[in-house]
Amino acid sequence: xxxxxxxxxxxxxxxxxxxxxxxxxxxxxxxxxxxxxxxxxxxxxxxxxxxxxxxxxxxxxxxxxxxxxxxxxxxxxxxxxxxxxxxxxxxxxxxxxxxxxxxxxxxxxxxxxxxxxxxxxxxxxxxxxxxxxxxxxxxxxxxxxxxxxxxxxxxxxxxxxxxxxxxxxxxxxxxxxxxxxxxxxxxxxxxxxxxxxxxxxxxxxxxxxxxxxxxxxxxxxxxxxxxxxxxxxxxxxxxxxxxxxxxxxxxxxxxxxxxxxxxxxxxxxxxxxxxxxxxxxxxxxxxxxxxxxxxxxxxxxxx
Amino acid sequence: xxxxxxxxxxxxxxxxxxxxxxxxxxxxxxxxxxxxxxxxxxxxxxxxxxxxxxxxxxxxxxxxxxxxxxxxxxxxxxxxxxxxxxxxxxxxxxxxxxxxxxxxxxxxxxxxxxxxxxxxxxxxxxxxxxxxxxxxxxxxxxxxxxxxxxxxxxxxxxxxxxxxxxxxxxxxxxxxxxxxxxxxxxxxxxxxxxxxxxxxxxxxxxxxxxxxxxxxxxxxxxxxxxxxxxxxxxxxxxxxxxxxxxxxxxxxxxxxxxxxxxxxxxxxxxxxxxxxxxxxxxxxxxxxx
Numbered sequence: 282x283x284x285x286x287x288x289x290x291x292x293x294x295x296x297x298x299x300x301x302x303x304x305x306x307x308x309x310x311x312x313x314x315x316x317x318x319x320x321x322x323x324x325x326x327x328x329x330x331x332x333x334x335x336x337x338x339x340x341x342x343x344x345x346x347x348x349x350x351x352x353x354x355x356x357x358x359x360x361x362x363x364x365x366x367x368x369x370x371x372x373x374x375x376x377x378x379x380x381x382x383x384x385x386x387x388x389x390x391x392x393x394x395x396x397x398x399x400x401x402x403x404x405x406x407x408x409x410x411x412x413x414x415x416x417x418x419x420x421x422x423x424x425x426x427x428x429x430x431x432x433x434x435x436x437x438x439x440x441x442x443x444x445x446x447x448x449x450x451x452x453x454x455x456x457x458x459x460x461x462x463x464x465x466x467x468x469x470x471x472x473x474x475x476x477x478x479x480x481x482x483x484x485x486x487x488x489x490x491x492x493x494x495x496x497x498x499x500x501x502x503x504x505x506x507x508x509x510x511x512x513x514x515x516x517x518x519x520x521x522x523x524x525x526x527x528x529x530x531x532x533x534x535x536x537x538x539x540x541x542x543x544x545x546x547x548x549x550x551x552x553x554x555x556x557x558x559x560x561x562x563x564x565x566x567x568x569x570x571x572x573x574x575x576x577x578x579x580x581x582x583x584x
Numbered sequence: 585x586x587x588x589x590x591x592x593x594x595x596x597x598x599x600x601x602x603x604x605x606x607x608x609x610x611x612x613x614x615x616x617x618x619x620x621x622x623x624x625x626x627x628x629x630x631x632x633x634x635x636x637x638x639x640x641x642x643x644x645x646x647x648x649x650x651x652x653x654x655x656x657x658x659x660x661x662x663x664x665x666x667x668x669x670x671x672x673x674x675x676x677x678x679x680x681x682x683x684x685x686x687x688x689x690x691x692x693x694x695x696x697x698x699x700x701x702x703x704x705x706x707x708x709x710x711x712x713x714x715x716x717x718x719x720x721x722x723x724x725x726x727x728x729x730x731x732x733x734x735x736x737x738x739x740x741x742x743x744x745x746x747x748x749x750x751x752x753x754x755x756x757x758x759x760x761x762x763x764x765x766x767x768x769x770x771x772x773x774x775x776x777x778x779x780x781x782x783x784x785x786x787x788x789x790x791x792x793x794x795x796x797x798x799x800x801x802x803x804x805x806x807x808x809x810x811x812x813x814x815x816x817x818x819x820x821x822x823x824x825x826x827x828x829x830x831x832x833x834x835x836x837x838x839x840x841x842x843x844x845x846x847x848x849x850x851x852x853x854x855x856x857x858x859x860x861x862x863x864x865x866x867x868x869x870x871x872x873x
Contacts, residue, residue, distance in 0.1 A: 351711075400592065
């Protein structure tokens with residue numbers, strides 16, 4: 282078990298940031314989602330050992346989050362959201378420097394810095410001053426410093442922000458490659474849901490300091506909604522109102538495809554029956570897949 | 585096959601728990617300082633008084649050879665505690681120490697605040713204390729090279745040139761004074777520099793502040809002393825406070841008739857304020873925005 286939290290509570294003064302968070306994470310990549318103020322940053326701070334929870338207990342890589350913060354930080358890698366570098370250094374010095382600070386011997390850190398810089402695609406520019414790096418290069422550099430000491434758990438905070446589509450694709454490929462290793466767990470916090478869908482088979486959705494949804498993405502999709510797409514002949518107004526009254530969420534696209542999100546327990550035959558009662562012909566009826574966006578919207582209670 | 589095509593590979597080694605986790609910070613900081621424009625030149629210039637005083641020690645022992653040059657003013661070449669005070673609390677050396685701080689220290693924390701580097705440090709097994717020690721050790725290294733090292737060399741060369749231990753017999757406390765005053769002046773300048781470096785994200789502002797506060801405190805003293813003639817206004821000047829305490833350490837008459845303990849209290853107050861400001865400005869918990 283790489284991360285195990287039980288009933289974690291934390292507040293900033295009167296603001297309750299985390300309220301009874303229970304999480305158990307095994308191997309693989311996990312997406313951490315939530316609207317602003319949901320408690321993601323507080324959770325990361327607690328996992329990295331910067332904050333002590335007011336209540337509850339937890340372990341990261343087997344180390345207690347209250348008493349063994351230094352041991353946790355030795356074995357985890359952290360890639361922050363903001364651009365961060367030290368002016369005057371080149372990428373090799375920078376990466377090996379943080380390897381040393383993590384506890385690597387000097388020579389080993391230097392050797393490993395070359396390796397990871399080639400791995401993230403900065404091999405040719407590793408001796409260039411960091412001030413001259415583009416946003417995409419800085420993003421790769423942050424990933425390099427996070428993996429230089431070969432962590433067992435990698436926290437990635439918005440790893441694809443400020444990247445062009447090609448850069449984003451390449452960073453996601455790197456993260457996918459890292460997370461494919463059986464013994465490295467990746468916790469990816471992002472607002473870009475498609476990134477999480479690409480990388481993470483598991484998600485944790487936080488809302489108002491609580492875990493709103495947690496588990497394998499495939500299962501969450503199944504349990505949250507069944508999505509059907511249909512085309513009908515005739516004016517769908519009254520039909521849609523009746524379907525909504527049944528507890529379904531309905532969206533109409535520009536090309537008049539109706540997307541109906543059916544809650545668990547409701548039979549699809551009800552849709553056909555209602556259409557028939559309203560005198561509509563159902564011309565097309567397809568089972569579709571709910572996206573992470575749908576799961577997220579349901580979990581945090583927004584349309 | 586290129587490493588990027590090979591996929592992610594593990595590192596085949598063991599992470600160690602360092603006895604001095606701050607040491608990489610110091611080592612890289614010293615290297616970066618020497619890369620700075622004008623730093624090498626300033627540092628070289630700041631060593632010039634030490635060479636001058638060493639020559640003075642040699643000349644004092646070979647006074648007969650230099651009689652023609654000094655024309656009846658042998659007191660100029662008397663190596664005694666006053667000689668040491670003249671070196672340590674001399675205007676030029678204090679000014680050059682300030683220049684070293686401006687060139688090597690102004691950006692130590694400011695640059696890292698500006699470029700969000702603190703979060704990378706504190707996501708490692710590094711305590712805030714280690715971070716400060718690592719940064720302060722960079723300044724301690726440079727300042728010790730212009731205070732402690734020359735001070736001890738002066739004593740050593742005096743003993744070598746004189747060929748006896750009589751000098752130490754006359755002033756047995758002098759090595760401790762050299763160590764003590766070097767430690768004080770180094771601690772003061774290091775903390776003062778780190779404090780100023782942490783209050784802004786702009787290295788230029790912090791450099792200007794370092795310089796201005798030090799010089800302005802002396803100007804303020806000059807204005808008040810000129811107007812009211814009270815020596816207690818000396819307590820306003822950081823430079824004069826250092827000189828007052830320096831005189832006390834080397835047991836010579838201070839430049840102003842003010843108890844040296846007051847000056848020491850002012851310097852310690854600045855150090856305490858620096859510790860508080862550093863504690864407030866650099867927070868590990870802020871690493872995740």
